[in-house]
Amino acid sequence: MTKRATKRPDSFTKPAHWSNEPAPQPQPAKVEEDPEGLSPTRYGDWVKNGIAVDF
Numbered sequence: 001m002t003k004r005a006t007k008r009p010d011s012f013t014k015p016a017h018w019s020n021e022p023a024p025q026p027q028p029a030k031v032e033e034d035p036e037g038l039s040p041t042r043y044g045d046w047v048k049n050g051i052a053v054d055f
Helices: none
Strands: 046-048 051-053
Touching: none
Parallel strands: none
Antiparallel strands: 046 051
16 A cells, blocks of 8 residues: 655745635535525425426
8 A cells, every 4th residue: 555645845836825724714605595486405306387307
């Protein structure tokens, strides 16, 4: 098994745009009603004119 590197080489220089700040917390999802019918995320497909359209 090949050993994995656990630290950067001594010649590595951190780019200026890198920071030590943690990643921002994700915003909560917005729940919006579908004006044309049922949500495809709930049922797995869209219904258009009475026909289920899976894509």
